[in-house]
Amino acid sequence: MTSEIKDFLRLCVHTQTTRAWDIKACIENYAAAGIHGITIWRNVLENQDLPEVKRMLEDFEMKPVSLCRGGFFPSVSFDKRKDAIRDNLLAIEQAAAIGAPMIVLVCGADPEQSLERSREQIAEGITRILPAARAAKVKLAIEPLHPMYAGDRSAVNTLKQANDMAELINSEWVGVAVDVYHLWWDERLKKEINRCGRHHHLFAFHICDWNVPTTDFLNDRGLMGDGCINVPEIRSWVEDAGFRGYNEVEIFSDKYWATDQKEYLEKIKQAYLEKS
Amino acid sequence: MTSEIKDFLRLCVHTQTTRAWDIKACIENYAAAGIHGITIWRNVLENQDLPEVKRMLEDFEMKPVSLCRGGFFPSVSFDKRKDAIRDNLLAIEQAAAIGAPMIVLVCGADPEQSLERSREQIAEGITRILPAARAAKVKLAIEPLHPMYAGDRSAVNTLKQANDMAELINSEWVGVAVDVYHLWWDERLKKEINRCGRHHHLFAFHICDWNVPTTDFLNDRGLMGDGCINVPEIRSWVEDAGFRGYNEVEIFSDKYWATDQKEYLEKIKQAYLEKS
Numbered sequence: 001m002t003s004e005i006k007d008f009l010r011l012c013v014h015t016q017t018t019r020a021w022d023i024k025a026c027i028e029n030y031a032a033a034g035i036h037g038i039t040i041w042r043n044v045l046e047n048q049d050l051p052e053v054k055r056m057l058e059d060f061e062m063k064p065v066s067l068c069r070g071g072f073f074p075s076v077s078f079d080k081r082k083d084a085i086r087d088n089l090l091a092i093e094q095a096a097a098i099g100a101p102m103i104v105l106v107c108g109a110d111p112e113q114s115l116e117r118s119r120e121q122i123a124e125g126i127t128r129i130l131p132a133a134r135a136a137k138v139k140l141a142i143e144p145l146h147p148m149y150a151g152d153r154s155a156v157n158t159l160k161q162a163n164d165m166a167e168l169i170n171s172e173w174v175g176v177a178v179d180v181y182h183l184w185w186d187e188r189l190k191k192e193i194n195r196c197g198r199h200h201h202l203f204a205f206h207i208c209d210w211n212v213p214t215t216d217f218l219n220d221r222g223l224m225g226d227g228c229i230n231v232p233e234i235r236s237w238v239e240d241a242g243f244r245g246y247n248e249v250e251i252f253s254d255k256y257w258a259t260d261q262k263e264y265l266e267k268i269k270q271a272y273l274e275k276s
Numbered sequence: 277m278t279s280e281i282k283d284f285l286r287l288c289v290h291t292q293t294t295r296a297w298d299i300k301a302c303i304e305n306y307a308a309a310g311i312h313g314i315t316i317w318r319n320v321l322e323n324q325d326l327p328e329v330k331r332m333l334e335d336f337e338m339k340p341v342s343l344c345r346g347g348f349f350p351s352v353s354f355d356k357r358k359d360a361i362r363d364n365l366l367a368i369e370q371a372a373a374i375g376a377p378m379i380v381l382v383c384g385a386d387p388e389q390s391l392e393r394s395r396e397q398i399a400e401g402i403t404r405i406l407p408a409a410r411a412a413k414v415k416l417a418i419e420p421l422h423p424m425y426a427g428d429r430s431a432v433n434t435l436k437q438a439n440d441m442a443e444l445i446n447s448e449w450v451g452v453a454v455d456v457y458h459l460w461w462d463e464r465l466k467k468e469i470n471r472c473g474r475h476h477h478l479f480a481f482h483i484c485d486w487n488v489p490t491t492d493f494l495n496d497r498g499l500m501g502d503g504c505i506n507v508p509e510i511r512s513w514v515e516d517a518g519f520r521g522y523n524e525v526e527i528f529s530d531k532y533w534a535t536d537q538k539e540y541l542e543k544i545k546q547a548y549l550e551k552s
Contacts (some may be wrong), residue, residue: 111488113503115461148424148463151488151504157461185391185426185433212387212427217490228387228427 002236005273012037012046012065012246013268014206015044017114017171019252023053031060033265037246039066040100047202050097055100064100065246066141066177066204067091072108074118074155081121084271095138102139102203104177109155116206118155123165123204126174134173141203142166143177148217151227158190159183166201175203178238179250181210181221184229190237197241205238207231207276208251223267225275249274281523285292287548288313288522291320294537295403299329307336308384309540309541313522315342316376318367326373333375342417342453342480343367346375348384349401350394350431357397360384364405366441372412378479379409380417380453385431394431399441404452410449417453417479418442425458426494435459435468442477451479454514455526456487457497460505466513473517481514483507483552484527495528499543501551511552523552 013035015026023044028040034274038057045053057064070091073084080244095103107122109115124224126140144162145154160209162176174194196202210229211220224231235247249268255266291302293401298443299320306314321329333340346367348362363381371379377437383398385391402416406426412509421430432438452472459465472478485498485505500507511523525544532540 114506115463146423147461148422148490151486151490158463161463185423187391187434187437210427214424214427214493217493230390 002045005276006047007146008034008036008269008272009271010037010246011272012039012066013036013265014039014041014250016041017066017249017251017268019257020261023048024056027060027062028157028260031062033269034065035269036061037065037248038062039068039201039248039250040098041068044092044095045098048077050094054098059229065248066102066104067095067100068099068104069101070140074110074112074113074121075178076112076171078089081125084114084125084240085128088125089132092129092132092136092138096136100138103133104141104143105206106143107146107156109150110235111151114215115150116123118163119161119171122155124170126169130171130173132167134171136264138173140174141177142174143179144180144182155274158186158188159196160188160245163192163199169201172200174220175201177204177206178202179206179270180229180231181206181208182241183209184234189234192232194230195238197243199261202238202243203240204245204247204248205235205243206250207235208249216254220255221251221253223251224271231276247272278513281549281552283447284310284312284548286313286522287311287545288314288344288524289541289544290344290469290524290526291349292317292344293525293527293544294541295379296537299324300332301457303338303511305538305541306550307338309411309545311339311545312337312339313524315344315380315524316340316374316527317344318370321370321374330374339545341524342378342380343371343374343376344380344414346379348383349383350386350389350397352386352388357401358496360401361404364401365408368405368408368412368414371414378413378415380419382419382421383430383432385428387483390444391426391431393442395437398431402441402445404450406445406447407548410447414443414449416450418450419453419455420458422458423475429437434462434464435472436464439468439472439475439477443475448476451477453482454478455481455482456505456510457482457484457508460510465510469510469513469517473519478514478517478519480521480524481511481525482526483511484506484525492530493532495498496528497527499527499532500547506530507552523548
């Protein structure tokens with residue numbers, strides 16, 4: 001049985017969902033709409049004073065859920081792998097500075113090498129940044145991405161692979177982000193969500209929908225109810241696995257970005273209550 | 277170790293790969309290029325006299341490898357499921373009429389119902405048409421499609437699912453088509469190819485490449501060597517599993533369709549020798 005959603009206490013919106021807004025507009029508008037969870041994408045932090053962002057979050061009683069995103073560890077180039085480590089250490093500093101307790105990792109893949117090799121480099125990369133994450137008290141969430149991104153965005157393409165990796169690294173600071181968009185098609189999903197919960201690795205839950213047809217590889221995600229994903233069912237699995245965190249709305253959509261973002265936020269709230 | 281390809285004896289081209297050509301042009305040009313395997317898409321058979329097509333194939337010493345495609349069984353509508361059965365029975369007649377020993381099944385999915393329900397309807401559909409296939413001596417190859425097509429093109433998205441289904445149906449007339457484009461990302465691929473061979477279900481092998489980046493959901497496939505798929509490695513797994521059939525080049529590509537198709541056929545031959 002899926003629990004009914006009655007309020008917005010566990011609703012979080014990704015700043016990228018309302019891409020037109022800068023960090024200030026996101027904070028003000030989310031708070032005004034009664035939404036108090038926010039996952040902050042790093043692009044909106046560029047040229048910002050991070051302590052000032054932290055103060056603003058506190059002033060508006062906004063809870064930073066995650067910083068999005070770190071990762072992109074694999075490369076055939078040693079220098080690029082080193083650059084990735086440096087960038088992930090910077091992300092940890094940024095997360096700590098704004099008070100975000102977690103970083104979502106889009107793990108990366110290099111089409112010049114095998115997916116196995118890329119996965120080894122991902123595990124190596126996470127292990128390398130783990131001491132800094134622990135010291136800063138910032139969790140790292142491995143996000144498996146849809147197999148259509150295996151070419152160059154992530155060699156971690158199923159929840160099973162993310163679970164395997166989190167269990168291999170075996171740290172309370174490393175877990176998994178479950179995104180319905182990436183994982184809905186997998187017949188092992190329920191079982192792997194349960195496994196993820198049992199190992200205390202279920203760190204985040206992202207929702208949106210899969211449009212039919214989908215016309216763009218990146219920016220044609222649907223609002224919950226627009227497409228074919230049974231979001232309530234997957235949410236019930238996540239909750240049965242013990243997850244009590246935020247339901248994070250992460251939608252990249254040229255269609256919705258072209259609309260009035262305040263009206264869109266109201267649509268998100270409605271879809272959250274009725275279709276999630 | 278991957279065996280070296282030294283000739284075109286096992287090369288087959290899908291008519292859709294050279295979409296600009298009608299069936300006559302495909303047969304003439306493939307034969308002139310020294311290619312004697314052809315998988316025929318049903319669109320090129322529209323308004324054709326099928327016995328005449330069969331004679332032409334024989335005259336040019338062309339071996340029809342498959343008819344492409346049947347399937348699309350699932351629907352929430354009973355009438356649509358009945359229509360699909362009727363269309364698949366027609367496909368069996370067409371295959372028999374042109375002397376094609378096999379039909380490739382793009383199984384279908386209905387976004388209005390769960391993938392599990394769609395898979396049940398696929399198995400039901402195949403079971404329904406199986407007596408006609410057996411009587412006509414036409415094999416049926418379940419083709420698992422990439423998870424990005426789970427919304428409306430196929431609820432069978434991994435080789436494991438196709439193997440499960442073929443073993444459940446358990447007929448020498450029902451097997452699996454392995455296409456590198458759909459399956460390359462799956463860490464279980466080698467194991468499932470081996471399983472497929474052991475059960476004598478490895479009926480067909482399709483090759484092309486995954487472009488990085490890929491810009492279109494349907495028509496941006498690469499020629500072998502263009503992208504990130506290790507085609508020779510997957511071919512070695514297929515051959516180790518006992519497969520001795522044709523290597524079928526199935527490429528949907530707006531880019532290549534816009535070029536001179538005879539020159540393209542030469543590029544295919546070169547990529548087949550050097551990158552497959």
